Amino acid sequence: MVKFQVNGQTQSFDGDPSMPLLWYLRDELGLIGTKFGCGVALCGACTVHVDGEAARACITAVNDIAGRSVITIEGLDANGNHPVQKAWRALNVPQCGYCQAGQIMQAAALLASNKNPSEEEINSAMSGNICRCGCYQRITAAIKAAATGA
């Protein structure tokens, strides 16, 4: 039995402890905002926060989060109004939208640790998150906007 928190609620799981957090969140809890893209931490679509740090849910086993706290896109802000989410909307970032939850979680983690990242720091922090539609220009702009409150 593994115990941990997801979006502030205590959860326990007695299934296969090697199950990736991604499939646990999606299949067991129904938190489908966390997306599958590659399964091997190459695309960032499954990015969540574990104890405040960005983590790839596809390579994080349920066992690895014992006693820890997970935040998913659904729990980032109760009203969906995290500064990053608001900036994303103000700049119309998404095209298909599929990777965006992972992008937003990665960006939120970046801004939590670096209030005013440079373009280089944004590139470095976001380079693990792929957007096949190619929204990168707007992602950079939205992170800058969220940082400055613009």
Added chain:
Amino acid sequence: MTLAHAVIENVSRRGFLKGVLATGSLVVAAKFVPPRAALAAYATGAEKMPHGVRSDPHLLVSIAPDGIVTIVAIRSEMGTGSRTSLPMIVADELEADWSRVRVVQAPGDEEKYGNQDTDGSRSLRHHIQPMRQCGAAARQMLETAAAKRWGVDPGEVKGQNHEVVHKASGRKLGYGELAADASALPTPPADQIKLKDANAFRYIGKGTTPIVDLFDITTGRAIYSIDARLPGMKYAIVARPPVFGGKAVSFDADAAMKVPGVEKVVTIEGTPAPAKFQPLGGVAVIARNTWAALKGREALNPTWEDGPNGSYDSTAFKAQLEETARRPGKVVRNDGDTEKALASAAKVVSAEYYIPHSAHATMEPPSATVRIADGKCEAWACVQSPGNTREELAKKLGLKEEDVTVHVTLLGGGFGRKSKCDFVLEAAVLSKAMGGAPVKVIWTREDDLQNGYYHTVSAERIDAGLDASGKVVAWRHRSVAPTIKSIFAADQLHEAPFELGMGFVDVPFDIPNLRCENGEAAAHTRIGWFRSVSNIPHGFAVQSFVAELAKATERDPKEVLLALIGPPRIVDPRKSPDVADFWNYGDPFETYPIDTGRLRRVVELVAEKADWGRKLPPRHGLGIAVHRSFLTYVATVVEAAVDEKGRLSVPRVDTAIDCGFAANPERIRSQIEGAAVMGMSLALYGEITFKKGRVEQGNYDSYRVLRIDESPPVTDVHIVQNGIDVPSSGVGEPGLPPFAPALCNAIFAATGKRIRRLPIGDQLAT
């Protein structure tokens, strides 16, 4: 079916909106079939598409007593914005307040909704007129209802901003209050529908309407195919033959069944080529969750019989294609006497280009959920082709189409991959094997890259003859590439008209002796539409070669390009000898001619905006390319920088687009920004290779796509301003073809190195 008369039906009585709009709301009841010429300012190919086009308010619009307007989106949303733009056009003509508009997605039903294929960059261009008509008809019915209630002449009232106003008396009635009366009225005859003046548009052409799913996307609530959840749902992972046409010889079902959570192992039959959209076959592991299904598949340990494509080797095939391109092929355009002109030219310039297979690699891999109960099938699927998916599901399951419902979810990327419903048919076969229980099939990234429908592979060769002054007097272009037709029919060795018409036989150059030849090439894997399709290889060859001609004659590439395009005129390939069944993207040439004036204008516009010839740091260079595709003109200037170690960066991209009237400029910008990123992915990394019939790439490490730190920080989009009378044309695809040649031309300007083989890969390494 007559086109001359409006057909009036009362929807609330007939229950037409069951399913999509079954909200108990009142419905603006009017079904009309628009007469082609009377209504539309210009003709499009929309009505010639399978099942045609609808502009019927009773199908597409409902208004509830509280005034909430619900509009049906008939096209799939894969990132282009059509799910927003089409309803936005209806809302504008309806004079609805967008904040009180809701959008619902139509299920696959082409008898009812007309053609729903979201492909070919057609959604906006085929629907701007019908959607305007739809909204305007609904508005007029609301106006008529208000005028009746007030006992005034309908000419005295006006629908504006969600209410009808009688200016003389100051009376007003909200749309919600009028919906019941309006729904009982006949639709105005088609020729009496009054469209708004373009000056009065609130949303059309403004680019101020955010996409309808924006909040849901940014909060994780948006539902894609992979997100479907149903009571009792099972999860399936399929082991598919690694070689197209292969099949499983043996597998260890017992080992898979021992994995906790695995419930069943099911064999899926493949279909011999040409297999169209049928599943590849293989062995499925069905389990209580995705993880168990994945582990079960690992335990299967299948052995495969490879079949006829087991020797497919893309390196050997490249040599074969190139060899074919060095010999005469089937003549598909033949102006003047090219052979003679080449023989007598003062100088001949020749070049060969190679463009490999590539994969769509949509962020959401193929996924679908199907359940079958009481002789009815329901599917939740990320498909670009909901109508065809329904038809194929019905055939596969032996059901009537009316007993099959295809719920269209959001698509996590499409790019042509999701025009093929093989993955939905897999889910159907598996649901059936599970007694109809809901089964969700998920493709892993490896499945997606290794079992896809690939962009064709192409060898292109161009020989040009120049006179003593350097003017091009002869142009011979040979294209050799397996055709998409090969998935539909056996023994297809030549490009189809729809492929030849994509930047090859329609080359708009002012050259008296111009010959296009298409050599034979067989397909050894599934070839499918990939965003921009054959425009990618054709455009790459033609636009790279233009810069090569500039080098050969020591002239400016932009000037050479404009000289080749020649004076403003209409180029009509149908008048050229040997051009058969010229493909103008399925639209009338008269509406969408090849207009070299517009082609020149985007070249000139992008050159001006990019400050063509601007001073650059050392090892930087500018490249330019222009391409007409999907009836739209796009020119791109790329600035490339290549450092001493051969590392490439792109500091800036400028793109000019003339897509006729720009209905949603904000989404046009986003499409073009994205096309630069995808174009750079294609140019730099995009390659699927085969050895022994097997794809050698597996995930985003071996099939790389562009990441944020490599992506152009600036893509400026310059939209040619056109009035509403200039027919809107495609946007989703035409941004892509000019990017790779513009980039490679920029690399040449920066380094003197000419890239003729894509991807660029390590060719710049020194």
